[in-house]
Amino acid sequence: MLNPRRLSPGAAGVCAALAPALAAAHNPFEFQTPVTPIAHETLHIHDLFLTIIGILFSLGMGFLLYAVIRHRRSRGHAPATFTGPRTPGQWILVALPLLALVFIDYVIMGIPAYHAVVAMANTKEGATLVVKITGSQWAWRYEYPDHGIAFTSSLATPREQMESGSPTDPNYLLEVDRPLVLPVGEKVRILLTSTDVIHSWWMPAFGIKQDAVPGFLRESWVKIETPGVYRGQCGELCGVGHAYLPIVVEAKTAPEFEQWLVQARSAQGKMSAEAAQTLSADDLLARGQKAYQTSCSACHQQNGLGLPGAFPPLAAGQGFTATPEMTEELARRGFYHEGKIVLGAVEQHVDIVLRGIAGTAMPAFGPQLDDVDIAAIVTYERNSFGNRSGDVVQPAIVSAARREVNDRETRKEASR
Amino acid sequence: MRHAAIEYTHDEHQPRGLARWLFTTNHKDIGILYMLFGLTFFVVGGLFAELIRAQLFQPGQHILAPEAYNQVITLHGLVMVFAALMPVTAGFANYLIPMMIGASDMALPRLNNWGFWLLPVAAVVLVLPFFLKMLGIGNGPIDTGWTIYAPLSVQSGLGVDFAIFAVFLLGASSLLASINIIVTVKNMRAPGMTMMKMPLFVWSWLMTSLLLIAVFPALIAGAAMLLTDRHFGTHFFSAAGGGDPVLWQHLFWFFGHPEVYILLFPTAGIMSQILPTFARKPIYGYRAQVYSYWAIAALSVVVWAHHMFTSGMPVGGQLYFMYSTMAISVPLAVLFFCWLGTIWRGAMTFETPMLFALGYITLFGIGGLTGLVLADAVADQQYHNSYFLVAHFHYALFGGPIMGVIAAAYYWLPKITGHMYNERAGKWHFWLTMIGFNTTFMAQFFLGAAGMPRRIPDYALQFTDLNMVSSAGAFVLGAAQLLLLYNVIVAWRGHGRPASDRVWEAAQGLEFTLPSPPPYHSFTDQPVIS
Numbered sequence: 001m002l003n004p005r006r007l008s009p010g011a012a013g014v015c016a017a018l019a020p021a022l023a024a025a026h027n028p029f030e031f032q033t034p035v036t037p038i039a040h041e042t043l044h045i046h047d048l049f050l051t052i053i054g055i056l057f058s059l060g061m062g063f064l065l066y067a068v069i070r071h072r073r074s075r076g077h078a079p080a081t082f083t084g085p086r087t088p089g090q091w092i093l094v095a096l097p098l099l100a101l102v103f104i105d106y107v108i109m110g111i112p113a114y115h116a117v118v119a120m121a122n123t124k125e126g127a128t129l130v131v132k133i134t135g136s137q138w139a140w141r142y143e144y145p146d147h148g149i150a151f152t153s154s155l156a157t158p159r160e161q162m163e164s165g166s167p168t169d170p171n172y173l174l175e176v177d178r179p180l181v182l183p184v185g186e187k188v189r190i191l192l193t194s195t196d197v198i199h200s201w202w203m204p205a206f207g208i209k210q211d212a213v214p215g216f217l218r219e220s221w222v223k224i225e226t227p228g229v230y231r232g233q234c235g236e237l238c239g240v241g242h243a244y245l246p247i248v249v250e251a252k253t254a255p256e257f258e259q260w261l262v263q264a265r266s267a268q269g270k271m272s273a274e275a276a277q278t279l280s281a282d283d284l285l286a287r288g289q290k291a292y293q294t295s296c297s298a299c300h301q302q303n304g305l306g307l308p309g310a311f312p313p314l315a316a317g318q319g320f321t322a323t324p325e326m327t328e329e330l331a332r333r334g335f336y337h338e339g340k341i342v343l344g345a346v347e348q349h350v351d352i353v354l355r356g357i358a359g360t361a362m363p364a365f366g367p368q369l370d371d372v373d374i375a376a377i378v379t380y381e382r383n384s385f386g387n388r389s390g391d392v393v394q395p396a397i398v399s400a401a402r403r404e405v406n407d408r409e410t411r412k413e414a415s416r
Numbered sequence: 417m418r419h420a421a422i423e424y425t426h427d428e429h430q431p432r433g434l435a436r437w438l439f440t441t442n443h444k445d446i447g448i449l450y451m452l453f454g455l456t457f458f459v460v461g462g463l464f465a466e467l468i469r470a471q472l473f474q475p476g477q478h479i480l481a482p483e484a485y486n487q488v489i490t491l492h493g494l495v496m497v498f499a500a501l502m503p504v505t506a507g508f509a510n511y512l513i514p515m516m517i518g519a520s521d522m523a524l525p526r527l528n529n530w531g532f533w534l535l536p537v538a539a540v541v542l543v544l545p546f547f548l549k550m551l552g553i554g555n556g557p558i559d560t561g562w563t564i565y566a567p568l569s570v571q572s573g574l575g576v577d578f579a580i581f582a583v584f585l586l587g588a589s590s591l592l593a594s595i596n597i598i599v600t601v602k603n604m605r606a607p608g609m610t611m612m613k614m615p616l617f618v619w620s621w622l623m624t625s626l627l628l629i630a631v632f633p634a635l636i637a638g639a640a641m642l643l644t645d646r647h648f649g650t651h652f653f654s655a656a657g658g659g660d661p662v663l664w665q666h667l668f669w670f671f672g673h674p675e676v677y678i679l680l681f682p683t684a685g686i687m688s689q690i691l692p693t694f695a696r697k698p699i700y701g702y703r704a705q706v707y708s709y710w711a712i713a714a715l716s717v718v719v720w721a722h723h724m725f726t727s728g729m730p731v732g733g734q735l736y737f738m739y740s741t742m743a744i745s746v747p748l749a750v751l752f753f754c755w756l757g758t759i760w761r762g763a764m765t766f767e768t769p770m771l772f773a774l775g776y777i778t779l780f781g782i783g784g785l786t787g788l789v790l791a792d793a794v795a796d797q798q799y800h801n802s803y804f805l806v807a808h809f810h811y812a813l814f815g816g817p818i819m820g821v822i823a824a825a826y827y828w829l830p831k832i833t834g835h836m837y838n839e840r841a842g843k844w845h846f847w848l849t850m851i852g853f854n855t856t857f858m859a860q861f862f863l864g865a866a867g868m869p870r871r872i873p874d875y876a877l878q879f880t881d882l883n884m885v886s887s888a889g890a891f892v893l894g895a896a897q898l899l900l901l902y903n904v905i906v907a908w909r910g911h912g913r914p915a916s917d918r919v920w921e922a923a924q925g926l927e928f929t930l931p932s933p934p935p936y937h938s939f940t941d942q943p944v945i946s
Contacts, residue, residue, distance in 0.1 A: 028862040031798055038794070045795045046865075053785035060781055063756050064774065071695070073763040079696040080761040084704070094753070101749050105742040109792070113738060116794035121731045167476040167877065174876045197568040198661055200726060200801065204867035209797040211727045213662060214567060215655020218728035231876075233869050235726070235801045237561045239568060240482040243872035298482075307483060310555035310573060321552055323574060361571055 032204040039207030123221040127189035135199030135212035138241030152368045154294045174231040179248035183257035192218040200235030224251040241298040275371040275395040288380025291373045304385030315385035316343040325359045371398040441525030447511025454504030464492035469890035485873035486559035493562030505682035515927040518606025518943040523599040531592035538585035545575040566653035566664035580639045587636040594625035608945035620685025623709045631674040638667030669720035677716045683820020694770035695762025696922040701754035711747035725796040734793040741791040768842030772823035779815025804864025807857045830915035834933040837903035848896035855889025
């Protein structure tokens with residue numbers, strides 16, 4: 001496919017004007033330009049199979065149309081009376097297409113398919129980098145276990161674009177705040193899991209779509225040939241945010257990737273340092289607003305009013321009804337009283353964001369957000385949407401809560 | 417026997433009004449109820465489809481909020497499969513099978529009544545959450561996609577519970593209908609009507625019934641497990657308690673793949689009633705078709721996991737499900753070969769049923785052939801859950817079963833009502849359907865290949881043009897179906913010219929030896945087949 005970034009601005013203008021025509025001129029049967037061995041292989045299979053079924057379809061249609069044109073009563077065609085093959089010659093004519101189909105299925109299509117399956121499954125041999133991908137509602141978390149780097153990647157398309165009704169952003173719904181960065185020319189082993197429901201990591205240019213199943217590890221691999229930015233989306237319905245879970249991969253050359261690793265590691269260090277210090281209320285509010293928009297607003301909405309029946313409002317005093325699992329749990333935690341939302345204690349607030357509410361749509365954000373973001377979100381929520389608690393929640397409170405949760409889980413494990 | 421039968425017809429008075437339909441045990445009445453129910457929900461499911469295409473007409477649309485969009489796509493799928501297609505084919509079965517085999521009625525008439533009346537209850541249960549939401553209870557109907565994948569379906573709102581109970585009721589209804597058909601076909605055939613002389617439509621429904629009994633229990637069991645996971649603390653689908661989310665997919669697709677053939681078989685049978693009539697030529701390869709039905713039915717229960725190639729499967733599993741899926745192409749090819757063989761060197765005329773039958777061969781051909789492509793486990797990573805898949809299964813399920821039941825509707829409508837439909841409107845219906853359908857779904861093949869995922873309420877800008885084309889096609893397709901309603905009304909109200917007993921010049925089969933419309937009790941004399 002054409003890559004608009006490689007063209008000059010003038011050419012891009014012409015290109016935009018001719019886009020529909022060009023899109024039609026470009027073979028619409030093709031996938032996105034493949035950049036990994038598996039993607040090349042799938043494209044090859046796709047082309048081969050489409051050619052074969054194209055021929056089979058044309059043959060079938062040829063016979064159908066011939067019959068429709070020639071064997072019609074209006075041309076005075078007298079009907080035959082045969083009900084099946086009779087002579088040995090006719091039996092051969094009948095058997096031939098079926099044998100040909102078996103040959104197509106298991107030889108022409110079956111052999112390349114076999115090779116692709118085996119190649120796809122070979123995720124370990126020669127892999128120089130391991131990346132762990134964790135899906136969640138609705139962000140991807142990327143980890144480089146060998147390098148101590150981990151970050152969350154979520155939709156970065158501006159809210160205005162989504163609400164405008166006529167988006168113009170060329171990467172509308174395909175932009176994230178932090179892309180996954182991978183080296184070119186190296187085999188990367190990908191491990192996948194999920195924290196809540198099944199997601200699917202689909203990158204068309206890599207020929208990969210692998211489900212992330214909660215509680216299990218799945219694997220896949222890529223070996224990217226060309227540097228560039230590649231875009232994909234979640235491939236399995238995962239709730240209301242399914243359309244808003246894009247995947248962006250930035251493929252860098254080996255030296256650039258090494259450089260990025262160094263930077264990312266030091267940024268990671270800075271982040272832990274930040275978590276240890278005390279931030280101003282303004283900083284927390286500003287950061288909280290941004291983090292809220294990426295992580296919370298899909299359900300609780302931009303205005304904090306939630307969606308009736310499903311996602312509770314965050315504004316105290318708002319009426320709300322939902323399943324007993326939800327309302328009883330909210331009441332137990334001090335956030336719900338007599339059919340209305342109330343503002344509960346800070347510790348409970350942090351705990352809900354960290355661990356989610358089991359059995360409801362509220363996911364645990366602990367695994368995907370860092371302490372500063374969670375502290376900022378809680379601060380923001382407690383001072384917005386008509387809440388005027390004045391609470392400033394510092395990252396240290398979140399890290400303490402996180403430690404406590406970990407200790408409790410360890411104790412539970414040990415007592416088993 | 418003869419004496420008793422004559423007395424029976426003299427005593428033909430029947431309850432009138434609502435009571436007739438509520439308490440009826442007459443196979444024709446029940447058949448008509450099934451068909452009207454299916455037609456109603458064909459309209460409802462179609463409106464859902466139009467809503468989806470309106471939302472996707474261009475990016476950034478806000479006709480439906482993401483949550484409502486998920487509910488609409490889920491209901492579109494469930495309604496079309498369970499409330500439109502299955503009832504319509506069951507309606508034809510009820511109406512036609514006793515006449516086709518020369519029986520007086522279905523073997524178990526009261527069971528038959530029960531089987532139907534469970535359906536409206538199931539439909540009400542399915543959509544009830546929509547109205548509950550208006551009262552402020554819950555967040556509306558099921559929104560997990562018709563595949564109801566765990567753990568999303570464990571997490572989702574009370575719409576899922578209602579859908580689970582709807583599945584229980586639908587399952588009971590389908591099982592009752594299936595048992596009835598098997599018993600009828602086994603025991604009630606007229607003297608001389610051997611198994612291998614039965615019309616292929618009867619054979620096709622025998623296979624459908626066997627498949628339903630074999631696989632529907634898997635879905636019912638899965639739904640029950642989902643219910644206990646949601647409310648009673650079990651962990652069938654949760655890894656935290658030692659379960660596995662993918663188990664749901666196995667249970668669902670063990671039912672779901674044969675379900676495709678459950679929808680398909682009756683219309684494959686319909687093909688072999690219609691094609692010989694309008695080609696004025698006997699069925700080609702009757703035995704080959706019967707054996708193909710058996711082969712397809714047997715294969716359909718051992719290939720289910722080809723719907724799950726991306727869920728993470730060992731190499732052995734991928735190869736097995738890939739190669740076994742490819743095997744289905746052989747018996748299906750036999751069916752296509754026989755259909756072409758039936759019209760080959762005939763003396764064809766092209767009344768509306770014939771047009772739809774030829775359309776069926778064309779569109780279902782595309783659905784079947786693209787299925788062969790999807791069978792490839794690795795290439796499936798590109799197709800799975802993309803619009804390529806959506807286009808494929810619409811070619812398979814609209815191009816096949818829906819084209820088939822429309823053909824059947826035009827074919828038997830004059831027999832059922834005693835009046836012809838409007839042939840000119842019928843032809844318009846066919847051509848607009850072909851144009852609308854291919855515009856809608858051919859565009860979706862290209863969207864899928866370009867990388868557009870399914871089940872999203874909003875999409876990236878590069879998919880805009882093709883989505884507009886697809887939506888425009890869908891509006892034409894939807895509008896065209898109004899002509900079907902028009903024609904049903906024309907025939908029903910007796911506006912068309914009266915139909916003869918045989919209706920079509922070369923129609924074969926016992927139902928065409930009876931008057932149009934057939935009497936309340938079909939045969940006063942049990943026919944004897946030589």
